[in-house]
Amino acid sequence: MSAVGRKRVPRTEARWVRWVLISLAVGLTIFFIVLPLAAVFIQAFDKGWAVWQAAVTEENARKAIFLSLMVTGIAVPLNVVFGLAAAWAITRFQFKGRNLLLTLIDIPFGVSPVVSGLIFVLVFGAQGWLGPWLADRDIQIIFAVPGIVLATVFVTFPFVARELIPLMQSQGSEEEEAAIVLGATAWQMFRRVTLPNIKWGLLYGVVLCTARSLGEFGAVSVVSGHIRGLTNTIPLHVEILYNEYNYTAAFAVASLLSVVAVVTLLLKKVLEWKTREART
């Protein structure tokens, strides 16, 4: 090919510009994002391993960990069942209001955590809709564990559905239709066809949902009442320790949540890779 009169076309920026931009990007990521994470671990182990261990095994810490795990153990399965049902209805059938349903699923992502807690206080609180009725029957929801569960379910509501809907949409329904035509029951189809196809996406949704359940602060803070050893989740326990100027203990407990966050990110990478592999 002739190159007559043709100038060399620059395909990228000059070397020094590239170098400056790469350094800026890496530097800004470290400064704004990595530094706060690193600071948690450094301050958690500030006074050595023994102090860290004492802080995370102390009685109130253990109770907070237990409560957080229990709340997560209720919230995640509930939202998995919802996610599967919603994704099945939305991606496999055409019906009126399909787009509306899709939009409504996203609502909890757009609501402030504090408002997410407030709505349950307005329904179940002492002066809420059901407050007097519940008080007569001696049922406590707000400032008790059921309220924490409800607030957590609300904030983690969209995670599983949001992962499954695009995945199941892109996979299409041919394999499932084939299974039914060949005489499979609904349960067999779900077990043998649907579930193996969506397992990595589903698992990723579960990971996100779990991480958020363990770490939710604002919504839970509004409904919990901060009763030590009774209605304190891990993040609320961190807040109390911090406000008591017990910084090392606060960061020690916070480091547990940070490990969950780092593991979540690692699993994300693995599961993204698995989904891509499953699709090809």
Place this chain on the structure above:
Amino acid sequence: MQLHFKRPGILPGFWPAYCYSVLYLTLIVLIPLSAVFLKTATAGWTKIWHTISSPRVVAAYEVSFGASLAAALASVVIGFVIAWALERYEFPGKSIVDALVDIPFALPTAVAGISLTSLYAPSGWLGRYLEPLGIKVAFAPLGITVALVFIGLPFVVRSVQPVLEDADHEVEEAASSLGAGRWQVFWRVLFPAFRPALLTGFALAFARGLGEYGSVVFISGNLPMKTEIAPLLIIAKLEEYDYAGAAAIATAMLVASFLMLLLINIVQGRSRRFMETKLS
């Protein structure tokens, strides 16, 4: 014999999946959320107006709005640099930097809050160098902005990345070969294509910033009229058992985030049309 040609498909489980999804959505999201609006509506206009126009509430809105705006703008600039380097250049550790961008999504907000406070407090690692320069970050509006940049950055990076990835190299080369300099190519050719994605990232970061609680309450210092954010006032109203007041502030916030989401949809709709006309 009657044939039902109207049946959409042969797959089972539409009604159970649909009914369960709608029921669960109604119970967990729609009914509790409607409580905010009903509580506000039943409070009466004078009460609502009295609440949301009181100086302390107006000041909190100004703090929340101003800090979110500043943080979203900073996130757009910083996030764009990070996304640009990640998508256009090769450098060692690139995939690690890419994974690190998600940390603010995964790290519980309360953990981010205490960590940022410890960094920027007058005695902190960064605060001790900034304080002598007369820059007060923690317990000042700047601290709220810093926390919201941490929260908002991934929204911008993840909005811009796909667009950078899809950027048409041919258009870029055509501009170059017609004699445009690198800067002209960027400003006249590339940037207009990124603008909708930057706006989306901005709106997402801004909306999230308005409602953010956990990462802000520790670093802000919560001084009434100065560094008190709107979500904190909801909690203050709840502690005074002023449910209607809390609901009124929440309604104003929900309306604000709803408007932001509407804006995102309009921008995305327009950019989609823009791309379609360009292709045809």
